[in-house]
Amino acid sequence: MTTSFLDAPAPASPPPTRRSSRPPRRRKPVLPWLLLSATLVVLGVFTGYPIVRLVVMSFQEYERAQLMGTPAEWVGFDNYVSILTDLDGFWTVLLRSFVVMVICVVLTMVIGTLLALLMMRLGKGLRVLVSVGLLLAWAMPPLSATIVWGWIFDTEYGIVNNLLTRITGDRWFGHSWLLDPLTFFMILVIIVVWGAVPFVAFTMYAGLTQIPGEVIEAAQLDGASALQRFRLVQIPYVSGIITVLIVLSMIWDLRLFTQVFALQTIGGDREATNTIGVYIFQTGMAQGHYGVAGAIGVIFVFIMMGLSSYYVRRTVQEEEL
Known part of the structure; x- marks a missing residue:
């Protein structure tokens, strides 16, 4: 009796191998780090070293x-104590x-959003005209813009004083807008908002135009x-x-320097109109207390990190989704 290969017993299967519960290690790619190495070196030299030097200086009587x-004397936390108790x-x-930051951010967001909504309703020709005007305001350097606005509010030859004098008489003739801290900050807010509105307007316009038209039509039908x-x-x-615009505007408006320093140079009272950026500069460069200025700078860095922490967390959460 012959048997075919069909009747032959099947070969015994090999015993199951015991799999390790530990997942296999994935080798980290080296090429991305090699490509980033030059950038990391540049950041370390031009950003990392000044930060480390600033921190060290903040603990010295420099x-x-x-x-x-x-040689500088090591004073520990004395600079921080003197600053925090001042x-x-x-x-x-x-x-x-x-206070200046909050006012500027609120006005910038409101005006920028209104301009974005206006651009959505305008025709092509008017929209291009508004865009060109916003671009010109955005492209002007802060120092140049501050000088121009300083001429507008000039005591003797300013356009504002000239117009007010023609309307109300000699009451506003020779009026100094920059000597009064309240009107100084009013002009400062105008300059900052005027320069920051274009960025908010363009960004909001780009975001609003990405909303599906069907959603807007459905809401309108309802x-x-x-x-x-x-x-x-x-x-x-x-x-x-x-969220991104608010966080960026808060950071930009809190570290104002050029506009404030230029207005003070034109005719403002430095002691009554200092902001944190100018205060650090005057403490270090004008008064020569570099250690104290370094301590203020370190505190200011932590404030900036606190303001940007929410944006960073939100960005990380969106990337993980």
């Missing part, structure tokens, strides 16, 4: 004599800077007014853009 080679100096300037469509439909779609 004055003008140390610039000539005299209620009439540091805390007053910091509070003033935050009887939603223009305000309701903006609040309930458009705002949720661009909420991420609004």
Whole structure:
């Protein structure tokens, strides 16, 4: 009796191998780090070293004599204690800077959003005209813009004083807008908002134009007014853009320097109109207290990190989704 290969017993299967519970290690790619190595070196030299030098200086009594080679004395946290206990100096300037920042951010966001909505309703020709005007304002350097606005509010030859004098008589003749801290900051807010609105307007316009038209039409068919469509439909779609704009505007407006310093040079009272950026500059460069200025700079870096932490967390969460 012959047997075919079909009747032959099947070969015994090999015993199951015991798999390790540990996942296999993935080798980290080396090429991306090689490509980033040059950038990391440049950042380390031009950003890392100044930060480390700033931190070290903040713990030293670093004055003008140390610039000539005299060793600096290590004073520990004395610079930080003197700054944090200076209620009439540091805390007053910091509070003033935050108030200016809040006013500028609110006005910039509101005006920029309104301009973005206006650009969506304008025809092509008018929209191009508005865009060109915004680009010209955005392209002007802050120092040049501050000088021009200083001429507009000049005491003797300013356009504002000239117009007010023609309308109300001699009451505004020779009026100094920059000597009064209140009007000084009013002009400062105008300059900052005027230069920051174009960025917000263009960014908001780009975000609003990406909203599907069907969603807006559906809300309109449901009887939603223009305000309701903006609040309930458009705002949720661009909420991420609004967050980014607010965080960036807060950082930019809190570290104002050029506009404030230029206005003070034109005719402002430095002691009554200092913001945190100018305060650090005057403490270090004008008064020669580089160690104290370094301590203020370190505190200011931590404030900036606190303001940007929410944006960083949100960005990381969106990338993980």
